[in-house]
Amino acid sequence: MPALNIVEAVRLALREEMRRDDSVLVMGEDVGKNGGVFRTTEGLFDEFGEERVFDTPLSENGIMGTAVGLAVNGFRPVAEIQFMGFIYYTLNHLICHAARLRNRTRGNLSVPLVLRAPYGAGIRAPEHHSESTEALFAQIPGIKVVVPSSPADAKGLLKSAVRDPDPVVFLEPKKIYRAVKEEVPDIEYLIPLGKAKVVKEGKDLTIICWGAMVKVAEEVALKAQEEKVDVEIIDLRTLYPMDREAVINSVEKTGRALVVHEAPKAGGLGAEIAATINEKALLRLKAPVLRVTGQDITVPMPKTEDYYIPDAERVLRSIRKIMSF
Amino acid sequence: MIIGKYDPLKGERFQVLDETGAVVNEELEPQLTEEKLVGFYRQMLISRTADTKAFAMQREGRMGTYPPLKGHEAVQVGSAMAMEAEDWLFPHYRDLGALLIRGVPIHFVYLYWIGNEAGSRFPDGARVFPFTVPVGSQIPIGVGHALGAKLRKEKQAALISFGDGATSEGDFHDGMNFAGVFNAPAVFLCQNNKWAISVPRERQTAAKTIAQKAVAYGFPGMQVDGNDVLAVFSAVKEALDKARAGGGPTLIEADTYRMSDHTTADDASRYRPEEEVKAWEKKDPIVRFRNYLRAKGIWKEELEKNLQEEADKIVEEAVHQAENFPLPELEDIFRYTYKEMPPHLEEELAELKAAVEKRKAD
Numbered sequence: 164m165p166a167l168n169i170v171e172a173v174r175l176a177l178r179e180e181m182r183r184d185d186s187v188l189v190m191g192e193d194v195g196k197n198g199g200v201f202r203t204t205e206g207l208f209d210e211f212g213e214e215r216v217f218d219t220p221l222s223e224n225g226i227m228g229t230a231v232g233l234a235v236n237g238f239r240p241v242a243e244i245q246f247m248g249f250i251y252y253t254l255n256h257l258i259c260h261a262a263r264l265r266n267r268t269r270g271n272l273s274v275p276l277v278l279r280a281p282y283g284a285g286i287r288a289p290e291h292h293s294e295s296t297e298a299l300f301a302q303i304p305g306i307k308v309v310v311p312s313s314p315a316d317a318k319g320l321l322k323s324a325v326r327d328p329d330p331v332v333f334l335e336p337k338k339i340y341r342a343v344k345e346e347v348p349d350i351e352y353l354i355p356l357g358k359a360k361v362v363k364e365g366k367d368l369t370i371i372c373w374g375a376m377v378k379v380a381e382e383v384a385l386k387a388q389e390e391k392v393d394v395e396i397i398d399l400r401t402l403y404p405m406d407r408e409a410v411i412n413s414v415e416k417t418g419r420a421l422v423v424h425e426a427p428k429a430g431g432l433g434a435e436i437a438a439t440i441n442e443k444a445l446l447r448l449k450a451p452v453l454r455v456t457g458q459d460i461t462v463p464m465p466k467t468e469d470y471y472i473p474d475a476e477r478v479l480r481s482i483r484k485i486m487s488f
Numbered sequence: 489m490i491i492g493k494y495d496p497l498k499g500e501r502f503q504v505l506d507e508t509g510a511v512v513n514e515e516l517e518p519q520l521t522e523e524k525l526v527g528f529y530r531q532m533l534i535s536r537t538a539d540t541k542a543f544a545m546q547r548e549g550r551m552g553t554y555p556p557l558k559g560h561e562a563v564q565v566g567s568a569m570a571m572e573a574e575d576w577l578f579p580h581y582r583d584l585g586a587l588l589i590r591g592v593p594i595h596f597v598y599l600y601w602i603g604n605e606a607g608s609r610f611p612d613g614a615r616v617f618p619f620t621v622p623v624g625s626q627i628p629i630g631v632g633h634a635l636g637a638k639l640r641k642e643k644q645a646a647l648i649s650f651g652d653g654a655t656s657e658g659d660f661h662d663g664m665n666f667a668g669v670f671n672a673p674a675v676f677l678c679q680n681n682k683w684a685i686s687v688p689r690e691r692q693t694a695a696k697t698i699a700q701k702a703v704a705y706g707f708p709g710m711q712v713d714g715n716d717v718l719a720v721f722s723a724v725k726e727a728l729d730k731a732r733a734g735g736g737p738t739l740i741e742a743d744t745y746r747m748s749d750h751t752t753a754d755d756a757s758r759y760r761p762e763e764e765v766k767a768w769e770k771k772d773p774i775v776r777f778r779n780y781l782r783a784k785g786i787w788k789e790e791l792e793k794n795l796q797e798e799a800d801k802i803v804e805e806a807v808h809q810a811e812n813f814p815l816p817e818l819e820d821i822f823r824y825t826y827k828e829m830p831p832h833l834e835e836e837l838a839e840l841k842a843a844v845e846k847r848k849a850d
């Protein structure tokens with residue numbers, strides 16, 4: 164088992180899927196010879212050639228529209244959007260066609276594609292390169308929204324996304340793209356979509372999080388231990404459709420829940436999770452469900468972005484608040 | 489060779505028949521069998537009959553909002569008849585006439601506008617993409633599909649049809665641009681009917697023609713008389729053949745006119761002059777082609793009577809099929825969201841079902 168970072172794990176997943184299935188294509192801006200601006204597609208052009216790994220004109224709308232057409236024609240395109248800040252150009256084709264073609268043709272046509280994009284703040288990137296607007300996507304029936312939080316998960320989830328019969332938006336936490344290396348199974352390794360993972364078991368409080376926030380939660384769990392709070396961490400892995408069962412099972416055990424996400428608070432997935440807990444486990448709650456999130460403001464530029472991203476201190480304060488309720 | 493012969497920058501336009509149906513371009517008059525020529529006429533009659541019926545049904549409360557095709561018969565029939573079995577059609581939502589030629593019977597189109605998703609569940613083997621209501625969005629999808637055919641080295645082209653208004657959308661630019669760059673086997677057919685609801689063609693672009701836009705994308709564009717079924721057929725056929733042979737995309741701007749309202753919910757008299765409509769009635773594509781057939785000794789009263797009777801029968805049957813089509817079940821609105829129904833949808837479906845059953849019981 165090689166030790167890989169997330170970038171390398173993404174690349175490995177793509178390579179394995181392309182070797183396995185001729186219909187898998189990689190398309191996007193600079194994904195060919197250059198191997199992608201984050202190098203996630205490095206080497207694929209050399210191995211698979213320009214018919215399977217190709218640079219497109221610089222248009223996300225064009226990428227998404229043609230990817231839908233390729234998918235309808237029997238391919239499995241994996242389209243890369245360079246940054247989540249530029250993904251909005253794809254929305255019309257994602258919402259109006261990719262997401263609903265199966266339904267509107269009563270199962271006759273389907274759109275098995277993956278739309279990959281790095282998301283999130285914390286890498287001192289220019290304006291429009293740091294958003295995490297996953298909640299916008301978690302309300303589109305017909306698509307799946309997947310976020311890995313580790314190299315092994317990146318491989319296992321991306322391979323499943325490529326094989327999924329429905330469109331998948333695959334958001335990669337770029338802050339931790341190269342943060343850690345871990346052993347990634349070099350065998351056929353698939354993590355099912357729609358299932359959350361208990362990253363750490365605990366009995367006092369459940370933190371529900373995903374992507375780069377899982378690392379923050381792990382850091383906090385150690386600190387909370389010193390304060391005699393035993394934290395359970397759930398990594399949702401798939402944000403939509405969400406594994407409600409995993410969330411409820413955990414909260415039924417701990418009786419306390421805290422959602423941590425980088426996206427803005429208003430209308431964020433924290434609200435969805437809190438409401439789900441209310442609907443299904445209200446009487447098991449010992450305290451209100453709290454949220455630690457990005458602020459309801461434009462993501463700040465590098466000089467001030469650290470104010471924005473939830474950190475251990477903010478998460479700890481909310482844990483204390485819940486525990487003292 | 490038709491493509492390349494008519495320079496859109498000079499405002500040249502390809503025509504075989506003039507407005508009276510007289511041949512003005514003997515050299516390029518397609519040499520077709522009598523059977524084929526009657527076939528064109530027959531399809532145009534069926535299209536208009538189906539269209540008139542849909543409009544009437546809407547007025548009777550039997551049809552939802554419907555976009556009439558009257559005036560578009562030649563462009564729809566001529567283009568669809570030019571396709572080969574392996575080609576794919578990415579239609580404009582007004583394209584009833586093209587769909588039925590491509591293996592989608594009229595009752596599907598009726599079902600769609602009545603408001604039943606089953607109307608987009610085309611028969612197996614029909615190489616037709618469902619209507620796209622977001623204007624112009626079928627354009628890059630069709631290009632992607634065509635690119636797929638090219639990657640697989642299949643001899644197959646995509647015919648992508650849309651209106652003049654659609655050429656203002658980014659999707660038109662993206663589709664044309666990607667097709668040019670990838671040399672995709674795609675044929676772009678703009679049914680320029682002069683109006684996008686109430687907005688005239690001049691408000692869509694300052695360019696003299698839509699066809700000339702192809703020049704900027706690096707492939708040929710041409711104007712054809714869209715009310716001349718022979719011109720449309722010949723131009724589209726040549727473009728599709730070229731695409732299938734690896735010769736890349738073509739843009740064809742069909743000069744036509746929407747003789748009716750935008751949809752049954754529209755009243756075109758609010759925004760366009762009566763004289764304009766009257767002038768275009770004189771260019772009716774069906775009358776023109778009838779004159780041509782008559783001059784050739786093919787058209788007779790008897791033929792007209794037989795074809796119209798047949799068209800009426802086909803349309804009556806389509807109405808019957810659409811109106812007697814089984815109603816969708818409650819499950820159907822959930823079942824096709826994903827290949828496999830996720831737990832939250834199972835839950836929502838069960839709750840809704842219980843409520844609906846209770847409602848029915850009360």
Ligand SMILES: Cc1ncc(C[n+]2csc(CCOP(=O)(O)OP(=O)(O)O)c2C)c(N)n1
Nearest residue numbers: 582621622623651652653654681683684685
């Ligand atoms: C993206 C989008 N914007 C607006 C509309 C509303 N709309 C429906 S048809 C239409 C006009 C389309 O005109 P054109 O492309 O010329 O086609 P035509 O209807 O004339 O055949 C408009 C504005 C829509 N369906 N989609």
Ligand SMILES: [Mg+2]
Nearest residue numbers: 651652683684
């Ligand atoms: Mg129009």
